[in-house]
Amino acid sequence: MILNFVITYRIVIILLLSSLLDFIFGDPLKIPHPIVYIGKLISGIEKLLLPDSTKKDVTKGILIFILTVFISFIIPFVALLFLYRISFWLGLILEIFWSFQILAARTLSTEAYKVKKYLDEGNLSEARRALSMIVGRDTSQLGEEDIIKAVIETVSENTTDGIVSPLIAIAIGGAPLGFAYKAVNTLDSMIGYKSEKYFYFGKASAILDDVVNYLPARLTGISMCFASSLISGLSAKDAWRVMMRDHAKHASPNGGWTEGATAGALGVRLGGDATYFGVLYKKASLGDPKRTVESNDIVRTTRLMWASSIIILILLVIIRILCYV
Secondary structure: OHHHHHHHOHHHHHHHHHHHHHHHHOOOOOOOOHHHHHHHHHHHHHHHHOOOOOOOOOHHHHHHHHHHHHHHHHHHHHHHHHHHHHOHHHHHHHHHHHHHHHOOHHHHHHHHHHHHHHHHOOOHHHHHHHHHOOOOEOOOOOOHHHHHHHHHHHHHHHHHHHHHHHHHHHHHHHHHHHHHHHHHHHHHHHHOOOOOOOOOOOHHHHHHHHHHOHHHHHHHHHHHHHHHOOOOOOOHHHHHHHHHHHHHHOOOOOHHHHHHHHHHHHOOOEEOOEEEOOEEEOOOEEOOOOOOOOOHHHHHHHHHHHHHHHHHHHHHHHHHHHHHO
16 A cells, blocks of 8 residues: 555655755765766767867757767666666665755755855855855956855756756656756756857757756746745845846846846845856846845845745645646
8 A cells, every 4th residue: 555655656755855855965975976977978978079169060069968868868767767677665765866966955055155154254265265166157356245146146046957947857757857957957057158169069058958947947936936925034026026027138048037036035136247267248137226235145045945946846746746636
């Protein structure tokens, strides 16, 4: 009877237990992380395929996307299929563990709080170093206000990439589809830049990452608006107003939804020009400067991340349960 129940509600159990493990433990640094191997896979394929930077060769960029996503899906799929046939419980344990590794809420929260800690101590150099661990921009010259804004922006945007999108992938196809999503996201992080080297080679990865995150980003933004009403000091009304007004100003078709909601909820202005790998990018501002940012906004943003993620998790669990009814 118990086995039949667990088999029926396998995905629901995986969603709940993997999220709980992530909430408690975060990234287990001493355990080999599958995302590291996805990164190595991308680097290996890139060495074989990367065309001359002067060539407008998008075809090989599409090929690296297909190969990486396929391999990232098929290996865990076959491994779990084999293990489930040996023992359902062993397969379930491994799938829960892999799904836990795919999620990044606790890690994102921990890294954000590290930056806050150094800021509160007045140690700007360590705050910049800690920030560089979670953003792709140049942090060496950032002042306190810019550091805080950078943390807020990366936490709000990565609520989609690191939590909600993986949860949706797991809810649809378990850990294998979760790894396929992480492959898409990692490809965008590694080669999806508008630099001379990757402008054409990484174009497919950048575009398809936007496509995959299109719906999750909007769901996350909406959930942030609802979550803002549950957190002291945040405004749900302004979160919705700024999100709807400013989301299209963001360079990404997805990032503006969560950053806009966060900016509105906090009552601050985010965005502005930033330097990535030595190149200055002009970025629009989102939100209204009702006040200057402060280090406690990192705490508020992290709470917003947790609350909105839990809302999405509950929604996914309800949908999966209704699928069985």
